[in-house]
Amino acid sequence: MSDPNPLAERHCVKCEPGTPPMSSHEVGQGLEQLDGWTVEDSEGHMRLTKTFKFKGFMPGVELVNRIAEVAEAEGHHPDVLLSYGSVTVHLFTHAAGGLTENDFILAAKIDQLTKS
Amino acid sequence: MSDPNPLAERHCVKCEPGTPPMSSHEVGQGLEQLDGWTVEDSEGHMRLTKTFKFKGFMPGVELVNRIAEVAEAEGHHPDVLLSYGSVTVHLFTHAAGGLTENDFILAAKIDQLTKS
Numbered sequence: 001m002s003d004p005n006p007l008a009e010r011h012c013v014k015c016e017p018g019t020p021p022m023s024s025h026e027v028g029q030g031l032e033q034l035d036g037w038t039v040e041d042s043e044g045h046m047r048l049t050k051t052f053k054f055k056g057f058m059p060g061v062e063l064v065n066r067i068a069e070v071a072e073a074e075g076h077h078p079d080v081l082l083s084y085g086s087v088t089v090h091l092f093t094h095a096a097g098g099l100t101e102n103d104f105i106l107a108a109k110i111d112q113l114t115k116s
Numbered sequence: 117m118s119d120p121n122p123l124a125e126r127h128c129v130k131c132e133p134g135t136p137p138m139s140s141h142e143v144g145q146g147l148e149q150l151d152g153w154t155v156e157d158s159e160g161h162m163r164l165t166k167t168f169k170f171k172g173f174m175p176g177v178e179l180v181n182r183i184a185e186v187a188e189a190e191g192h193h194p195d196v197l198l199s200y201g202s203v204t205v206h207l208f209t210h211a212a213g214g215l216t217e218n219d220f221i222l223a224a225k226i227d228q229l230t231k232s
Contacts, residue, residue, distance in 0.1 A: 057193045061184040064198065068177040077173045077200040082180065084193040 007033050007108035012074040013101075021046070021098025030104040037107050039099070047092040048103050052114060053085060060087040066113045074109070076102045123149050123224035128190040129217075137162070137214025146220040153223050155215070163208040164219050168230060169201060176203040182229045190225070192218045 022030065027039055027046065037050045054060050060082050067089065071077045079090040089110060091103040138146065143155055143162065153166045170176050176198050183205065187193045195206040205226060207219040 057184065057188060061181065064180055065177065068173065068198075072173060080198045082184075082196045082198065 005033065005035075005108045005111065007105055008112045010101075010105050012076040012105050014075065015093050015095040015100055015102060017095045019093070019096040019100060021093070021096040022100060027099055030099070030101070034104065034107050035111055042090070042092070045092055045098045047090050048099060048107050049088065049090050050107070050110075051086055051088040054087070055085065057082075057084050060085070063087050063114065067110055070109050070113065071106065074102070074106055076106050078106065078110075121149065121151075121224045121227065123221055124228045126221050128192040128221050130191065131209050131211040131216055131218060133211045135209070135212040135216060137209070137212040138216060143215055146215070146217070150220065150223050151227055158206070158208070161208055161214045163206050164215060164223050165204065165206050166223070166226075167202055167204040170203070171201065173198075173200050176201070179203050179230065183226055186225050186229065187222065190218070190222055192222050194222065194226075 031037060031039065034048075037048050039046050040049050052060070052063060054063075064080055064082055064087060067078065067080060076093075081088040081090075089107075091107055092098060093100040093102055147153060147155065153164050155162050156165050168176070168179060170179075180196055180198055180203060183194065183196060192209075197204040197206075205223075207223055208214060209216040209218055
């Protein structure tokens with residue numbers, strides 16, 4: 001996928017507590033706009049997950065820093081597991097208790113980081 | 117614990133495959149030299165774990181970077197879970213299939229980072 005993803009051009013909006021999570025149908029539609037992300041159940045809610053592979057440790061640290069910059073700018077923060085050779089990103093929206101469009105927007109922006 | 121930890125002054129040594137993991141007794145002795153670390157079972161092997169709490173996201177990112185610098189210098193790399201408000205560090209030695217002195221040395225060095 002080398003075309004820019006329109007999702008990546010959008011911005012996260014503030015999510016108030018009580019915001020409903022996306023339906024399974026909406027999640028499926030969202031996944032079609034992403035590249036290599038999966039949805040998994042974690043402690044009773046859905047989350048978006050992707051693992052990026054690297055050689056060594058420092059390229060992963062660099063990605064963590066780039067993700068952090070985007071996350072801070074968007075006010076939406078993933079869980080990030082840094083290991084030797086990989087970075088796994090988990091996204092979900094606490095205030096909604098599930099997935100919202102913010103998660104898909106941030107996923108698309110993270111993908112963009114790894115392609116630039 | 118404000119005195120410098122002697123463990124933190126030592127350096128990790130290269131661990132060849134087949135190196136035996138520490139015994140439970142040795143692990144217990146190692147824990148006595150650390151501050152706030154616990155041992156847990158993960159996928160059939162023991163690992164050292166500690167969670168550091170923060171306000172916000174970026175102080176955790178900063179700790180990840182400082183941990184990465186020490187890990188690279190020692191040639192021993194933890195798994196690090198970065199979340200909003202916390203960083204959880206997991207240490208174990210792949211080559212030994214369990215805990216070695218390297219894990220305790222790196223744990224002590226990571227503690228030192230958070231106290232300086």
